[in-house]
Amino acid sequence: MIEFEQTFHNFLMRHQEKYNRTYHFLILMDAIVTAAKRIELYYRTGALKGNLGVAGSINVHGEDVMTMDDIAHEIVAHYLDQTQRVIQVVSEESEGIIDMNKEGGRYFVYFDPLDGSSNVAHGLPVGFMFGIAKRILEGSIRGPEDFHLRSGHEYIAAGMFVIPTGTFTLALHEAGCWRFHADETATYVKPVRMTLPEEPRKWELSFNAGNISAFSNKVQKWINANTDKYKFRYIGALAGDFHRLLSDGGLFMYPAIVNHPDPKENRPQGKLRLLYEANVVSFMCKEAGGDAIDETGTPILDIKPTKHHQRTTLYVGSKPIIEDLSKALKG
Numbered sequence: 441m442i443e444f445e446q447t448f449h450n451f452l453m454r455h456q457e458k459y460n461r462t463y464h465f466l467i468l469m470d471a472i473v474t475a476a477k478r479i480e481l482y483y484r485t486g487a488l489k490g491n492l493g494v495a496g497s498i499n500v501h502g503e504d505v506m507t508m509d510d511i512a513h514e515i516v517a518h519y520l521d522q523t524q525r526v527i528q529v530v531s532e533e534s535e536g537i538i539d540m541n542k543e544g545g546r547y548f549v550y551f552d553p554l555d556g557s558s559n560v561a562h563g564l565p566v567g568f569m570f571g572i573a574k575r576i577l578e579g580s581i582r583g584p585e586d587f588h589l590r591s592g593h594e595y596i597a598a599g600m601f602v603i604p605t606g607t608f609t610l611a612l613h614e615a616g617c618w619r620f621h622a623d624e625t626a627t628y629v630k631p632v633r634m635t636l637p638e639e640p641r642k643w644e645l646s647f648n649a650g651n652i653s654a655f656s657n658k659v660q661k662w663i664n665a666n667t668d669k670y671k672f673r674y675i676g677a678l679a680g681d682f683h684r685l686l687s688d689g690g691l692f693m694y695p696a697i698v699n700h701p702d703p704k705e706n707r708p709q710g711k712l713r714l715l716y717e718a719n720v721v722s723f724m725c726k727e728a729g730g731d732a733i734d735e736t737g738t739p740i741l742d743i744k745p746t747k748h749h750q751r752t753t754l755y756v757g758s759k760p761i762i763e764d765l766s767k768a769l770k771g
């Protein structure tokens with residue numbers, strides 16, 4: 441007998457039916473998966489075709505190089521627009537908010553089409569990360585759609601592809617965090633529910649250790665008191681680092697840079713972007729039983745964005761570590 445794995449598409453269809461929802465979300469997710477596969481294809485052959493260079497350089501065919509970031513952005517924006525289900529998107533690679541179907545669309549999509557840019561030149565893991573929020577539908581107590589930027593707790597789903605590994609993880613509002621793998625036909629299959637392990641044996645710490653002396657004194661103190669307890673891992677691409685964390689537990693952080701020897705290099709708001717980086721992993725982490733805060737101890741998902749490319753500090757991972765850090769940061 442042939443053994444069939446459940447496909448992502450079937451998983452999602454059953455999810456929508458179980459919760460009495462429409463198929464519009466299936467159409468949206470189909471576009472996102474199609475875009476991810478196409479980005480993966482470009483990424484795998486990028487070094488050969490000269491697509492992993494910097495903008496302004498010339499590839500092996502003597503053509504101007506479009507950076508992988510631009511290619512990835514164009515792919516995602518194309519497939520999302522085609523669905524006619526998307527109201528607006530915010531992409532890390534576009535300065536402005538991009539309007540799509542403002543009248544008839546149902547979803548807002550916030551995405552970073554190729555996160556982890558320092559890995560690109562090496563062909564090492566990068567991420568395509570996205571968060572999805574929904575239109576205020578007619579009859580809602582909140583009244584008509586006001587196109588405000590959603591906080592993370594208003595997302596209905598968030599996910600990431602770790603490229604080029606063929607893994608896809610999606611969290612659905614109050615319905616868990618699920619991982620899929622691409623099979624031989626490039627179909628995402630075999631849903632596995634991801635729950636952060638309670639047992640601290642495998643917990644890992646993940647942050648750019650080269651920045652330690654530039655962190656605040658409170659953060660440095662916490663690090664000094666805690667690093668010996670855990671293993672340390674850092675891929676340098678949030679999707680890759682967070683992918684490990686979902687299986688092994690622990691903490692990923694990108695603290696504020698406040699003590700840099702060159703004050704111009706300080707980043708008191710942190711480096712990562714709220715809408716399509718921090719919110720995405722924080723939403724997924726919550727669905728996997730974890731938590732996320734910023735450096736003031738505010739839950740990441742509660743932050744009300746005021747700018748679409750807003751940055752935030754980020755501490756995301758196993759609940760006991762986040763609780764401990766929260767005390768240390770507020771103390």
Ligand code: AHM
Pocket residue numbers: 532552554555556557558648676677678679711712
């Ligand atoms: P990017 O959007 O320019 O790629 O920056 C985001 C990335 C994250 O994926 C990663 O966690 C972090 O920046 C790494 O930064 P650093 O090189 O400072 O450690």
Ligand code: MG
Pocket residue numbers: 532552554555556717
């Ligand atoms: Mg990014």
